Amino acid sequence: MTKKRLFILQIFMSVLCCSLLFVIQAHGTDESDGTLLDLFGPVEVNGFLEFRAGCRTQDDPYEKDISLAEARLQMELFTYTDWVELKYKGDVWADGVTEQGEYDTREAWFFLRPTEVVDIKVGRQVLTWGTGDLVFLNDMFPKDWQSYFIGRDKQYLKAPSDSAKISYFTDLLSLDVVYTPQFDHDRFITGEYISYWNKSGAELAGQNEIILYDAPDRWFQDDELALRLYRDINNYELALYTYLGFWKRPAGQTASGIAIFPKLNVYGASARGNIGPGIGNIELAYYQSVEDKDGVDPLIDNSEMRYLVGYTQDLAKDFNASLQYYIEQLLDYSEYKASSTGESIRDRNRHVITLQLTKLLLNQNLELALSTYYSPSDQDTYLRPHMLYKYSDKTTLETGANIFFGENPQTFFAQFENNTNIYLAVRYSF
Amino acid sequence: MNSKKAIVTIFCGLFAGIICTNSWAEQLSADQIIQKTNHTALYQGIDSKGKVKMVITDKQGRIREREFNMLRKDEGDEDRDQKYYVYFQKPADVRKMVFMVHKHAAMERDDDRWLYMPSLDLVKRIAAGDKRTSFVGSDFLYEDISGRSPAEDTHELIETTERFYVIKNVPRNSAGLEFEYYIAHIDKITFMPIIIEFFKSGDKLSRVIETLNQQDIQAQENGTLVVYPTVTLSVARDIETGSSTEMRFSDIHYNLGLDDKLFTERYLRRPPRHAMR
Numbered sequence: 001m002t003k004k005r006l007f008i009l010q011i012f013m014s015v016l017c018c019s020l021l022f023v024i025q026a027h028g029t030d031e032s033d034g035t036l037l038d039l040f041g042p043v044e045v046n047g048f049l050e051f052r053a054g055c056r057t058q059d060d061p062y063e064k065d066i067s068l069a070e071a072r073l074q075m076e077l078f079t080y081t082d083w084v085e086l087k088y089k090g091d092v093w094a095d096g097v098t099e100q101g102e103y104d105t106r107e108a109w110f111f112l113r114p115t116e117v118v119d120i121k122v123g124r125q126v127l128t129w130g131t132g133d134l135v136f137l138n139d140m141f142p143k144d145w146q147s148y149f150i151g152r153d154k155q156y157l158k159a160p161s162d163s164a165k166i167s168y169f170t171d172l173l174s175l176d177v178v179y180t181p182q183f184d185h186d187r188f189i190t191g192e193y194i195s196y197w198n199k200s201g202a203e204l205a206g207q208n209e210i211i212l213y214d215a216p217d218r219w220f221q222d223d224e225l226a227l228r229l230y231r232d233i234n235n236y237e238l239a240l241y242t243y244l245g246f247w248k249r250p251a252g253q254t255a256s257g258i259a260i261f262p263k264l265n266v267y268g269a270s271a272r273g274n275i276g277p278g279i280g281n282i283e284l285a286y287y288q289s290v291e292d293k294d295g296v297d298p299l300i301d302n303s304e305m306r307y308l309v310g311y312t313q314d315l316a317k318d319f320n321a322s323l324q325y326y327i328e329q330l331l332d333y334s335e336y337k338a339s340s341t342g343e344s345i346r347d348r349n350r351h352v353i354t355l356q357l358t359k360l361l362l363n364q365n366l367e368l369a370l371s372t373y374y375s376p377s378d379q380d381t382y383l384r385p386h387m388l389y390k391y392s393d394k395t396t397l398e399t400g401a402n403i404f405f406g407e408n409p410q411t412f413f414a415q416f417e418n419n420t421n422i423y424l425a426v427r428y429s430f
Numbered sequence: 431m432n433s434k435k436a437i438v439t440i441f442c443g444l445f446a447g448i449i450c451t452n453s454w455a456e457q458l459s460a461d462q463i464i465q466k467t468n469h470t471a472l473y474q475g476i477d478s479k480g481k482v483k484m485v486i487t488d489k490q491g492r493i494r495e496r497e498f499n500m501l502r503k504d505e506g507d508e509d510r511d512q513k514y515y516v517y518f519q520k521p522a523d524v525r526k527m528v529f530m531v532h533k534h535a536a537m538e539r540d541d542d543r544w545l546y547m548p549s550l551d552l553v554k555r556i557a558a559g560d561k562r563t564s565f566v567g568s569d570f571l572y573e574d575i576s577g578r579s580p581a582e583d584t585h586e587l588i589e590t591t592e593r594f595y596v597i598k599n600v601p602r603n604s605a606g607l608e609f610e611y612y613i614a615h616i617d618k619i620t621f622m623p624i625i626i627e628f629f630k631s632g633d634k635l636s637r638v639i640e641t642l643n644q645q646d647i648q649a650q651e652n653g654t655l656v657v658y659p660t661v662t663l664s665v666a667r668d669i670e671t672g673s674s675t676e677m678r679f680s681d682i683h684y685n686l687g688l689d690d691k692l693f694t695e696r697y698l699r700r701p702p703r704h705a706m707r
Contacts, residue, residue, distance in 0.1 A: 046525065080703075111700060119700060128551040155549035169696055232694070235532060235542045237555075274540055278557045314559030363488070363673065364567035393494050393521035429522030 039081040047075040047430060053096075054151050054423025057401075062195040062206025067421035068150045069096025074106070085111040097193055106160055119167040126158045127165065127178060129228055129239070131272045131281035133322050133356060134371065137306045138241035138268040138285050140226055140248060141178075144187035149194055149402050149416060151423035159187050163224075173231050180224040180245075183216045185261055188249035189416075197415035200257050202344065204409060204418070213250055213259035222246070236273035241266065241285070251289070251301035262300045263290035278313030295332025298339040303331040310354075318360035326352040344410045351377045365390040373413065380406025380414035398425040460585035463595050466621040467614070469509050472577045474658040475649055475684030477503040479704060482679055486568050489672030495520055496566050499705050503688050510535040513693040514576060517705040524566070528698050528705075533576050541576070546698045553698055562608060569666035569675035574639060593618060609636060620644070620659040639666045649684035658684055 054068035072093035079086050089107040109123030130139040134157070147156035163180040189196045190213075195206030216222030224245030231238055243266040250259035268285030285306045292300035310324035328350040330336060337345060355372045371384040386400035401422045406414025458466075484496040497520035505511040516529040532542040540558035547554065561573040582601060589596035594615040601607055608630070615625040622644060628637040643663035649656055660682055667674040692702055 046522065048522065113700075119696065121700075126549070126551045128553075158550050167696065169691075174696070230695075237695075272555055274542060274558070277540070279555045281555075312555075312557050314557045317560050317563050320557065320559075363486070364564060365494075390494075390521075390523065392492070396523065 040079045041081070042079065044078045045076070046078075047073065048427050049073050049430075050153075050425060050427040052152065052398075052423060052425035054421045056419060056421050058418060058420060060195050060206065060418035062191070062204065062208050063193070063419065064097060064207075066096055067193070067419065068152070068423055070094060076107075083112065087111075117169045119165075119169075121165045122163075124160045124162050125165065126155075126160050127163065128158060129176070130241075131237075131270045131283045131310070132308050132326075133310060133312065133324060133354070135308055135310075135324060135326050135352075135354060137283050137308055138228075138239075138243070138266060138270065140224070140243040140245065140266060142184045142186050142248060146187050146189055146193050149189075149419065151400055151402055151421060151425075153425075159184070173229055176226075176228040176230075178224075178226040180226075182219050183222045183224055183246050183261070185215050185246070186248040194416060194419045197410050199344070200253065204415070211250065211259050212257075213261075214254070215261055216246055234273075236271060239270045241268040241270070243267075247289070247301065252291070252297075252299050255299070262292065264288065265290055268306075275311070276313075278311055281308070281310045283308045295335035296339055298341065302333075302336050305329040305331060318364065320356075320358045322354075322356040324354040326354065328352075347377050349377060350412075351375060362389075375406075375411065375413065378406065378411035378414065379408070380404070380411045382413040382416075394429050396425075396427045396429075398427070399423065458595075460587040460595075460597050461580070463587065463597060463616060463621070464580045464585045464599070464614075465509075467616050467623055468577065468580050470621040470659065471623060471661075472512070473504055473509045474660070475651065476507070477501070477686055477688040478682065478684045479686055479688070480679045480682040482677060484566070484568050484570075484678075485676045487674055487676075494567065496524075496568065498566075499707075501688060501692060501705055503690065503693065512576070513690075515693055515697070515705060517701050526701075528701060530693060530698055531576060532693065535579060537579060537581060544695075544698055551699070553695060560606065562606075568677075569637070569668045569673055570639070570677060574666065588613070590618075594624065622659055622661065635669055637666065637668050637670075639664060645682075647682050647684060651685060 050072045052068055052070050052072065053066070055065050056063065056067050070093045072091055074089065074091045076089040077087070087107050087109055088105075090103065090105045092101065092103050095102045105124050107123070107125055109121055109125045112120045114120065127141040128139055130136055132139070136143065141161050142159035144156050144159040148154075161178070161180055161184045162182065163178050165176060165178045167177075168175045190211045191206045191208075192210055195204055197203075198205035198209055201209065224243070226245070227242045229240045243264070245264060246261040247264045248261070250261060251264070252260045252262045254260055265288040266285050267288070268283065270281065270283035272279065272281040287304040287306065289295075289301055289303045291297070292302060295302040306329070307327045308324060310322065312320065312322035315321050330346065330348050333348045352373055352375045354374075356369065358367065358369045360367055367386075367388045369386045371386070373382040375381070381404070383403040384400065385403075387398065389397045391397055399422070401420070403420050404413050404416040405420070406417065409415050409417065479501050480499070482496075482498050482500055486494045486496070496518070498516050498518045501515040503513045505513070512533045514531040514533065518524040518527045518529070526548045528546040530544045530546075534541055543556040543558060545554045545556050546552070561576075562571050564570070565572050565575050582603070583599040584602060586598045586600075587595060588598045595618055597614045597616060598611055599614060600611045604610065609628040610631045612626055612628045614623050616623050622641060624641045626639045627635055630636045641661050641664045643661070644659050645662045646657045647660045649658060660679070662679045662682070663676070665674060665676050686704075688704070691697070692704070697705075
């Protein structure tokens with residue numbers, strides 16, 4: 001399906017959803033009416049209006065000076081009957097970077113609790129699991145790094161999935177099964193908003209070279225299955241994960257240079273719980289690159305092991321620190337080296353240390369935060385200072401920056417150096 | 431025995447009983463009073479549910495509101511561990527967030543806390559941290575909501591008035607505390623703390639929590655009708671910052687038979703109807 005047709009379909013679905021909910025609400029207020037619609041509770045309507053703008057602090061030959069300019073309206077509708085809950089959440093915004101009106105359905109789902117032990121949620125939904133703090137190993141649900149890097153609200157880091165989530169609960173173990181009939185890839189860096197290191201051209205690129213990609217999109221064939229089996233032992237949370245699907249951002253290319261999403265299976269485990277005065281977490285995952293199991297195909301990324309260990313603790317009143325150590329280990333490294341032709345050969349291990357500091361002031365109405373990602377192996381850094389002031393219960397003011405720097409433009413964070421930006425936002429909630 | 435004599439005997443017995451009860455009550459030790467107060471304030475019934483509305487007014491008169499529903503369940507009947515489930519409705523930035531606590535009475539074990547953020551579908555584990563930090567930006571502290579363990583302080587009955595037991599409480603370990611001692615005025619009949627005053631060094635009053643309204647809430651306990659005296663309006667005043675918070679409780683129910691499973695990840699991610707309405 002083309003992007004345009006998908007967009008029209010989304011608009012149509014949302015209008016349908018909204019009108020249904022409004023009809024329900026209208027009927028809900030008419031007491032004499034005894035229709036099916038009376039079964040629904042009142043419709044909760046909420047949302048916000050937001051203005052957000054940001055700019056690059058240096059010249060980027062491939063992007064605009066404006067990194068972000070949008071007027072955004074988010075609407076959320078929720079209602080329920082005795083047996084089902086319905087939710088719609090969508091955003092419309094005027095985007096100064098793409099110079100277009102944009103629309104995105106964030107959520108449109110129904111939820112059922114058909115038995116004592118089963119929960120079902122079907123539709124467009126945001127999904128998250130795993131123990132990492134802004135680092136994801138076994139969470140293979142789509143991310144939107146683009147939104148994160150240009151300074152949109154943190155909620156946009158997670159892109160929605162069109163999925164069915166079925167959960168089964170027992171005293172011994174609980175199981176989540178998420179089936180996505182058509183592959184949902186990450187909203188990855190394409191060059192549209194953010195310039196990047198173009199591997200094939202061996203140069204920085206941006207709007208001059210938007211990544212061409214071919215994503216698997218056949219319904220019920222190019223599908224994804226994610227499982228989580230978990231239990232608590234004395235409030236220590238243990239989980240096993242499996243994912244059968246595709247690399248979420250391009251991890252290969254065709255001979256003609258089109259970016260592709262090869263098949264990927266992920267198997268992992270995690271544990272989280274109180275240790276000393278804080279919370280410790282550990283997680284690992286094996287990324288099996290199904291189409292290049294031996295690592296000999298230079299056009300497809302190799303399998304990887306990923307490891308994470310973290311600890312979070314309150315250092316003082318309303319002051320929290322969270323430290324994590326993360327490793328991506330390339331498997332079949334000698335095959336990778338042998339088959340790589342370009343000069344940009346990566347290290348076997350990519351190490352990343354993350355540190356998040358959060359301080360609340362002025363009766364918790366002012367939040368100062370600093371997220372740091374530093375890779376000693378890539379010698380690059382991503383800093384994300386952020387300040388949020390709750391002017392009132394309805395109005396918040398926000399400012400922050402996304403700062404990238406490093407030794408070598410081929411490494412993950414350093415490639416975005418020219419995208420270093422600052423931003424401001426004001427939001428009115430209703 | 432003739433009937434007259436019988437009546438006299440019964441009367442005497444009753445009198446003796448009343449006198450006994452009274453003198454027994456007079457003799458309650460400070461520790462016993464605090465135990466009973468702790469029970470009244472936090473442990474009535476095996477579980478409870480209520481709506482809470484907070485109005486925070488700062489020194490400049492600016493107003494902020496918080497609204498949430500709260501479920502609570504006790505583990506056993508020894509006034510020890512508890513589970514709390516808090517579903518936020520206001521303000522907008524926390525709407526539909528869920529805060530869950532498994533409170534552990536043992537001093538050496540930290541509480542387990544979780545926060546669910548619906549816009550990210552994120553279950554966040556929160557470090558137990560300092561219990562004497564503000565609860566949702568109000569003038570109530572975490573410890574005011576979930577209770578300060580009686581074992582953390584020494585208690586001294588300093589005065590008995592017509593209505594109150596007045597008890598001075600001094601922390602056994604004062605490290606990291608913003609107060610030196612606190613004085614509680616406890617209702618002699620209901621064992622409800624009516625005024626709690628926190629003092630800093632030099633007997634300087636720093637914070638006051640006052641119960642302005644109580645209500646008797648009926649409930650079933652083991653098949654019989656009982657009444658639990660319950661706070662429906664209390665105010666916390668921070669003398670130093672000039673800020674104050676009014677906390678109103680409504681729609682209070684006890685002994686609903688809440689399932690233990692409500693306090694697990696399943697319901698954190700998708701709240702039960704109990705909690706949302």
